[in-house]
Amino acid sequence: MRLLLVEDSQRLRVTLVRALARLGYAVDEARGGDEAMASVGVHPYDVIILDLMLPGKSGLELLETWRRRGDLTPVIILTALASVADRVRGLALGADDYLVKPFAIEELAARLEAVIRRHRGQADSRIRVADLEIDLAARTVRRRGTALSLTAREFSLLECLARHPGRVFSREQIEARLYGEADSPLSNAVDAAIYALRRKLSPGDEPVLIHTRRGLGYVLQESP
Amino acid sequence: MKSIRRQMALSIGAAAAILLIGGGAGLHLTLSKTLTGQFDKSLVTKAQALLIASEIDDGEFEIDLDIQAFAGFGSSSPGDYFEVYSEAGRALSRSPSLGAADLPLPENLTSEVSGFANLVLPDGAPGRAYWETFTPSDDLEGEFRGTRILVASDTSQLRKTLRTVALVILLFGGGAILASLAVLYRVIGVALKPVGRLSADVQRIDVHRLSTGLVVDDFPGELQGVAAKLNELLARLEVSFARERRFTSDAAHELRTPLAELRAMTELGATWPDEFTAEHGREMLEVLAELESLLETLSLLAKADSEVSPHLEPVDLESGVRESFERLDADLKRRCLTVDSDISAGSVLTDPVLWRAIVANLLGNAVTYAPEGSILRVEVSPLVFAVENEAPDLDPADLDRLFERFWRKSSSRTEKGHSGLGLSVVRAAVTFLGGECSASLEGSRLRVEVRWSGTSV
Structure with a gap:
């Protein structure tokens, strides 16, 4: 954001x-x-x-x-x-x-x-993707009813993807939304953040929700 | 509730009633006196006629019977009586109308030569009598010296007439009082109508739109002064309310930004303690200091806005200005400003707090806004206090707005500690002290001048 x-x-x-x-x-x-x-x-x-x-x-x-x-x-x-x-x-x-x-x-x-x-025409502050529930107002994330702990930047990344489930975001698009002018992220910062977020969203053996589209970017959806 | 109309009608009515009653009584008295006078005159005339007709015949006192009848004392004319007494009180002759009865003798009959008296006639009717002591003209021996004639007439008719007159006066007077009360009530009502309208108009005045006031020309001359004065007072109230509203809103507006800064800083520190550093603490203290100075300025303005009289005392011109410059010394040096001053000796009679605020604000403004390395000129005398500095950013159109509250050439607050109140404080204080302030621009040189109306000491 x-x-x-x-x-x-x-x-x-x-x-x-x-x-x-x-x-x-x-x-x-x-x-x-x-x-x-x-x-x-x-x-x-x-x-x-x-x-x-x-x-x-x-x-x-x-x-x-x-x-x-x-x-x-x-x-x-x-x-x-x-x-x-x-x-x-x-x-x-x-x-x-x-x-x-x-x-x-x-x-x-x-x-x-x-x-x-x-x-964005949303009446509800909650977004659901499969068994993942994101409350944008309370800034909380639950998977199968269990609360997950995310850093502010991880939450922003998740929010960016979750606002348009199924849409592919390029690395540049994510970077523009995640970092201000004052930040100078490393070239692999987005990849590292996606990796960390993906792990936090599947603490057990839950199916992965963030998928990589090679050459295009990342997408949040249930099916691979 | 007291009503002017009712009170006026009652008091004028009472005055009219007293006049009418007095007049009626006077009229009755005069009439009574006149009628009684006429009555007495006829008694005297009758007595004179009888005396002329009296004679001494064979040593006996007699009165011609024809004259008696002619004078109205015949047996057929009851109500008129006479009786003649010797000096010793013996009845010598009496009118036939008396029959055998005597006329009662008035008490003062013996002491006076002649006189009138009220008495009760033998038939019980009220009467009036006249008596005269005389000596018959043909009493050559003086045998009948000291003879008295007493003539009396019934006054029932006279009394009745006077009673009727009194009744007429009473009825007419009473009617006149009642009628005049009703007329008075109406007339006073009409005359007081504008007062009622004034009262209604004043009650209709809207507290939130005081300036609407009253239409002065609608009222009669006597009330126009009241209406005009009311309008003037209302207008002054409106101006003072407006000033207070503007002051409150300006003050609230100006306090919002430092409060927002302080609140955001405190909230940041309270929510994320690791964000709070000593630098933050210092910044918060800076904001507090600005708030304090803003409050001081606002209370100065409130003082100048109030309409109490200033507290005047002599203030030395030179030391006041020097003191202000000492406080600005660091800024003067930092900005490499030179001061060319022309300060005359002497003192001025003024309010010391407001005077210091005027000097500090004018000098402070010049020091803040003059370009670095420029020259300030200060001129101080008991009549004029003027400050000149370079102001390349100002244009003539800005001069009108220079003294407005919270006006800044740029609307930003990047200049720390300058609320845009300085010159408005100067103007409010100068106006309060009875002076005038003005600003002029010659090329890029701004001159702000304060003139006093000669209060030097």
């Missing part, structure tokens, strides 16, 4: 990036409107967290530009402007949610999940 955090307060930005990274998101940061415009042109993001009062272009101007271009990436507005008029203006311009400062990181994470789910 890759996010773009556009926030000009350095302290808030750094703190949020760390917290979101601990929650398993790959986060890119932008200090102002121009940096945000540049990043959005380069990477696909699952959600953009956008402050409104920014140096250069304001948050609302950015949002308007993206929506005019047909970019429907979900946007959560994060701002100190708390009046009803401000919220309505933000939502009317195409924001998916609105969070007023100060806020709890927990709430930001819950809203991120809800926005992503809504964007």
Whole structure:
């Protein structure tokens, strides 16, 4: 899950990036409107967290530009402007949610999940593939009813594959969704992560769910 | 509840009743006096007629019977009586209407030469009498000296007339009082209508839209002053409410970002303790320090916004400015700024806390925003305090917004510790102290000037 955090307060930005990274998101940061415009042109993001009062272009101007271009990436507005008029203006311009400062990181994470789910047309936060059950909101995984313990990055990898069961993801696609600009993964990082995740998903003799498609990438599905 | 209408109607009614009763009583008294006067006059006339007709015949006192009848004392005319007494009180002659009875003698009959008296007539009717002491003209021997004639008439008719008049006055007066009360009540009601409307209009004023006020021209002259003053007070209230609302919302807005930072940092440390380092602790302290200074600024603004009078005392011009520069010394050196100052000696009568805030904010702003290595100019006199610095980013259109709360040339908060409140604090404080502040741009040089209305000491 890759996010773009556009926030000009350095302290808030750094703190949020760390917290979101601990929650398993790959986060890119932008200090102002121009940096945000540049990043959005380069990477696909699952959600953009956008402050409104920014140096250069304001948050609302950015949002308007993206929506005019047909970019429907979900946007959560994060701002100190708390009046009803401000919220309505933000939502009317195409924001998916609105969070007023100060806020709890927990709430930001819950809203991120809800926005992503809504964007993909999922009403339920749980995904089932064979006997594997993934709860995206609670960030838990169970196989045959037994809870499995995954690291944040392993969970993100599983989430990426599980959101589209049966679809083949290339190594590059996975890397783009898993790692932010600040990360510099080794060339075999994705393969190593897939290997580790595959083992954790089959702690006993359960059938393997992540399959390798040689030359193409990886897929999550019941049948090989 | 007291009603002006009822009270006015009752008091005017009471005054009218007193006047009417007094007038009625006066009228009755005058009428009674006039009628009694006329009655007395006719008694005197009758007595005179009898005296003219009196004679001494063979030593006997007599009055011509024809004259008696003519004067109305015949036996056929009851109600009119006379009797003549000798000085010793012996009856010499009496009217036929008396028959054998005597007229009762009034008490003061002997002491006075003539006079009037009320008495009860022999037939029991009320009467009035006139007596006169005389000596008949043909009493040559003086035998009848000190003879008295007493003439009396029945006053029943007079009394009846006066009673009727009193009744008419009473009925008319009472009716007039009742009618005037009803008319008064209506007239006062009509006259007081605008007061009722004023009261209704005031009650209709919406607390959330005070500026709507009252339509002054709708009221009569006497109430226009009240309505206009009310409108003025409401407008002032509205302005003060709006200022308070704006202040609260600005303050809340400005507190949100540092609070969000503090909350996120604390949450990160609480959820993942390994993320919490000494550096985080220092950053959190920095945020707290910013919050504290923001609170101080906000309370200064609240002080300047309040409408109590400033606490004035003499403040030395030079030491105030030097003190502020000392505090900014590190920044001045770091940014290689030069200060060209022109500070006149003397002191100014002002509020020391607000004065320090004005000086600190103007100098602090100049030191923060002037380009590195540039020259600041400070001019201080009891009448003017001006600060000049290079401001290449500003354009003339920004000058109007310079003193707005939370306005920054760039909307970012990358400049730490600058809330965008500095110049608005200056303006609020200067206005509160009765001065004026203005900003002008000459080329790229910004001059912010504060003028006092001559409060130097």
